[in-house]
Amino acid sequence: MPLAASVRRLVPFALLLVVLASPAPAAAVASADSLRAPAPPTGLLYADVPNDAGHAMSLTWTLSPDDTGRAGVVSGYFLERATTPGGPWAIVDSVESGTRAFTDLTVQREVTYFYRVAAFGPGGTTRAGAAAGPAIGRATWFNVSRVSVLVFLLAFFLLVLYYMYMAQTGRKPFVRRLAGIDAIEEAIGRATEMGRPVLYVPGIQDIDEIQTVAGLVILESVAKMTARYDTPLRVPVSYPIPFTIAQEMVRSGHVDAGRPDAYDPESVQFVSPEQFAYVAAITGIMLRERPAAHLFVGSFYGESLMLSETGYATGAIQIAATANVHQLPFFVVACDHTLIGEEIFAASAYLSGEARLVGGLKGADMLKLVIVAVVIAGCLLETFGIHTLTVWMQTQ
């Protein structure tokens, strides 16, 4: 029979297929496994995340028994949330298999939530039987993980207030000479002798940069000196708010020097917040107006070398002050004097000699001694395996 003959001819091929298929029983089982829905995860627990504004909820659960780490039955989990135990449920997020915890960062403060977790895979989705809740995100007034920050701040302010009080009652603290700051008056004197202006650049950052604030405070003292010597002052500024404050500072400096009539509002000029447009304008001023002294006081970035190099080429005396570590090397090599790092903040107290500022400087000095003591003590404790101080200072 042709049919029987055909069947007989097919037998060897059928046997071959059986042989080929025989080494893979596990794969066949896995394939069958992956088609069934995973067993549900269990033990969903929730906890309000502490020390926050009530906008986070921490969730943990026990993995599905089918989540064995091999790809197959469980692909991942998704978290659902509702405001009542009966729903309606909304998916918060999904995580991959093997994950046991998740933090929901979309919680509304003081709102009651119920959570459930589901395992999903190629075979379908299985939800945990019971919902967890009610979970309420509560704001905390005091972040206990930041106690160390509070202690350092309190120490700083108490020291500053104490030394300010001492200074105001006539016991003005000693401040050592700072060559770079002394050179500012020399530079202004040189500009006066040469009959050329002084260029003051308060950095390229907005008022939210503390160095800009320091630069503007020092500007008042510089304006006072230039007013006293009747030397023209040029202050190009990069942002609108520092521009307004710079005008106030220059005017105040002239008033303090007893020369309010000499104040020229045009001496402070708004240029542009664009970094290199600002640089282009300043290099133009350097070459065309030929100021005899360049003072760079504030926050600087890539333009530091362009400014100081062009200024160097004009032969002006240059003094720079910045706390931007990567720009300090350029100022050190291209300027006559450089105020390094914190010296920029000391400069305003040093220049004005005002009791309150000098007291503040002394307070900051004392905090440095506290920090040195903490570092030495902390390193010794760590060396002997005691981590108490390091853990206490860890902030969230």
Add this chain to the structure above:
Amino acid sequence: MTISTDFGVWIAALLTLCVFSFLYKDNPLYKFAEHLFVGVSAGYYIALNYWTVVDQYLVIPLRAAFDGSQAGGPFQAQMQDYRGWLIVPAVLGVLLFTRLFTRLSWMSRWSLAVVMGVFAGLKTTGFAQGDLVAQVQASLVPLWIPGDLWGSLNAILFTVGLVTSLLFFFYSREHKGVLGGVSRVGVWFLMISFGAGYGYTVMSRISLLIGRFQFLLVDWLHVR
């Protein structure tokens, strides 16, 4: 060799050459590029700030607060949603413009006082947590690591550098005697770190210059 036919590339290339002409000396071409750059960037900044700051954070929320659609009234604020209260910074912002009128210019100082005070306060806590405490905490390292001589030397060198550099910025005493010696060591640490920083930054500046030459040669002149 084919030269770019893109009008924008031509403008950019010619302005780049105008700026490069400064290498010879200050000249009208450089002045033209300089004034164009300053004017365009200042105007761009104003437009950008209006649409990304004033409109987004002031005009739109204020409009939403006072269009009558918000339950509880315009001053019903949620966390991080101040709505109607934005009228306060709006008034302070307007006060800044009183500088344009000599007799009223004193009113702008109120806004400036708020700006300075708020930023000083924000920076104090941010600095205390992010820089001061976090950096001091990260500096507490064991000075002796058993079985790791280089690691121990590194930790000791780091701690000595930190303490001596910090004492260099101590202003309440003359730098004489022990303090003078310690602060001199601190200056050495600072100068060595500046030297390393100098080399690193020069490399990045050279790469900026190379980028500009690549624009001229590849994008403009199509030299490949």
